[in-house]
Amino acid sequence: MLQGKKILIGISGSIAAYKTILLVRILIKQGAEVKVIMTPAAADFVSPLVLETLSKNKVVIGLADGAQWSNHVMLGRWADLFVIAPASCNTLAKMAQGLCDNLLLAVYLSATCPVMIAPAMDEDMWRHPATQKNIQLLGEYGNHLMTVAHGELASGLIGEGRMAEPEDILVCILETFFRGTALQGKKVMITAGPTYEAIDPVRFIGNHSSGKMGFALAEAMYLQGADVTLITGPTHEKIQFRGINIQKVVSAAEMFAACEALFPETDIAIMSAAVADFSPSVVAAEKIKKQSAALSISLSPTNDILKYIGTRKTQKQYVVGFALETENEKANALSKLKSKNADCIVLNSLRDEAAGFGVNTNKVTILDKSGEEWVTALKSKKAIAEDIVSFIISHLHAE
Numbered sequence: 001m002l003q004g005k006k007i008l009i010g011i012s013g014s015i016a017a018y019k020t021i022l023l024v025r026i027l028i029k030q031g032a033e034v035k036v037i038m039t040p041a042a043a044d045f046v047s048p049l050v051l052e053t054l055s056k057n058k059v060v061i062g063l064a065d066g067a068q069w070s071n072h073v074m075l076g077r078w079a080d081l082f083v084i085a086p087a088s089c090n091t092l093a094k095m096a097q098g099l100c101d102n103l104l105l106a107v108y109l110s111a112t113c114p115v116m117i118a119p120a121m122d123e124d125m126w127r128h129p130a131t132q133k134n135i136q137l138l139g140e141y142g143n144h145l146m147t148v149a150h151g152e153l154a155s156g157l158i159g160e161g162r163m164a165e166p167e168d169i170l171v172c173i174l175e176t177f178f179r180g181t182a183l184q185g186k187k188v189m190i191t192a193g194p195t196y197e198a199i200d201p202v203r204f205i206g207n208h209s210s211g212k213m214g215f216a217l218a219e220a221m222y223l224q225g226a227d228v229t230l231i232t233g234p235t236h237e238k239i240q241f242r243g244i245n246i247q248k249v250v251s252a253a254e255m256f257a258a259c260e261a262l263f264p265e266t267d268i269a270i271m272s273a274a275v276a277d278f279s280p281s282v283v284a285a286e287k288i289k290k291q292s293a294a295l296s297i298s299l300s301p302t303n304d305i306l307k308y309i310g311t312r313k314t315q316k317q318y319v320v321g322f323a324l325e326t327e328n329e330k331a332n333a334l335s336k337l338k339s340k341n342a343d344c345i346v347l348n349s350l351r352d353e354a355a356g357f358g359v360n361t362n363k364v365t366i367l368d369k370s371g372e373e374w375v376t377a378l379k380s381k382k383a384i385a386e387d388i389v390s391f392i393i394s395h396l397h398a399e
C-alpha cells in the first residue's frame with residue numbers, strides 16, 4: 001500500500017523513541033522509502049546506527065554534517081509525509097512557537113508535505129495547559145495529531161501520555177494520507193462471518209466462518225477510496241480503520257434486513273458471509289431440557305440474500321457472490337452465479353489445502369458472468385482481498 005511513498009520520520013528525545021525503530025521497519029515492509037532525522041537528544045535514547053540500517057538511508061541529526069550542510073528544505077520537499085514520532089513536550093512547544101534550533105525543527109518549518117505528530121510524555125506534562133495549548137495550535141496549523149494512549153509511562157506512573165503504538169500509527173498513516181481513489185464516491189456493502197440461528201436462549205446453529213475474508217475485503221475496498229459498510233455476523237475479527245461503518249447482526253434474518261435496507265443506496269455489494277440456509281422454525285422460549293428420546297428440530301429456509309439483491313440490482317449496481325464448495329466446484333459456482341444473477345462469483349474450494357475456514361491464507365477462482373475465469377495463487381487473505389478488489393475495479397469500468 002505504501003509502495004514508492006516517501007516518508008520522513010522525525011524523532012525527538014523521549015523514551016518512546018524505541019517504538020519508532022519498529023515503525024521504520026513496518027513502513028519499509030509496506031514498501032515505503034524512509035529517511036530519518038533525529039534531534040541531538042533523541043540520539044541519547046536510540047542508536048542512529050539501528051535506524052540507518054533499517055531505513056537504508058543516512059540518519060541526519062545536525063544542520064551540518066562535517067563540512068556539509070544538511071539541506072532541510074529539500075528534505076521537507078522530498079517527503080510525501082513527515083511523521084514526528086515521538087514528539088516530546090519540548091519539541092511540541094518549539095514547533096508551536098516556530099523555534100528552529102535543530103534540524104528536525106528546521107525541516108518541520110520548511111516542510112511542504114503533510115505533517116503527522118505522535119506526542120509522547122508524562123501525564124502531568126501532557127495535561128499542563130501550556131502543552132494543551134500547543135497541541136491546539138499545532139492542530140490549527142494543519143498538522144495531523146495522533147491521540148496519546150493510556151498506560152504505563154516511563155516514570156512508572158499509569159496515565160495518559162504514551163506514544164501511539166507503531167501499528168496504530170501505520171493504520172492512521174494509511175487511512176489519513178494514502179487511500180487510493182479508484183473507488184472514490186462508491187458505496188460498498190459487504191457481508192461477512194457466519195450467522196447464528198437460535199434454537200433456544202442458550203444454543204444456536206452456526207458454522208465455521210471466521211469472517212477474515214470479508215473483513216480483509218472491507219479494508220481493501222476502503223483503501224481504494226470506497227465508502228464501506230460491513231454487515232457482519234458474530235466474529236472475533238476487528239476492523240483497523242475507523243472510517244469503515246460496521247453493522248453487527250446475529251441471525252440470517254437480521255443480515256437480510258440490514259442488506260435489504262442498504263442495498264438501494266449501494267453501488268457494489270460483496271456477499272462473503274456464510275449465511276445459514278436454514279433456521280429453527282420455532283425458537284424455544286426456555287432452555288430445552290435433556291431427554292432420553294431423540295430430539296428433532298424443525299428447520300425452515302432463510303431468505304437467500306444474494307439472490308434477493310441479485311434479482312433487484314440495476315444496471316449501475318455490481319454484485320459479487322461467493323461460493324464455498326467441496327465437490328463439482330466450478331459447475332456449482334457457475335450455477336450459483338446464474339441463479340443468483342451476480343456479476344461475478346468468487347469460488348473457494350475446501351479441497352485446496354491452507355484455504356478456507358479460520359486460516360489466514362486462501363486461494364480463489366473468480367468466475368465472471370461473461371465467462372472469464374481468474375485463478376489466484378495461494379496467498380494471505382489480505383492479498384486475495386486486494387486481488388478481488390482489483391478484479392472488481394477493472395470490471396466495473398467494463399460494465
Ligand code: CTP
Pocket residue numbers: 191252271272273274275276277302303304305306307320321322323324325336
Ligand atoms: N448467500 C446469501 N444468503 C443465504 C445463503 C447464501 O446471501 N441465505 C450467499 C453467500 O453469502 C454467498 C452465496 O450466497 O455469496 C453462496 O453461498 P453458499 O453457501 O456457497 O451457497 P448456497 O446458495 O447456500 O448453496 P449450498 O449451501 O447449497 O451450496
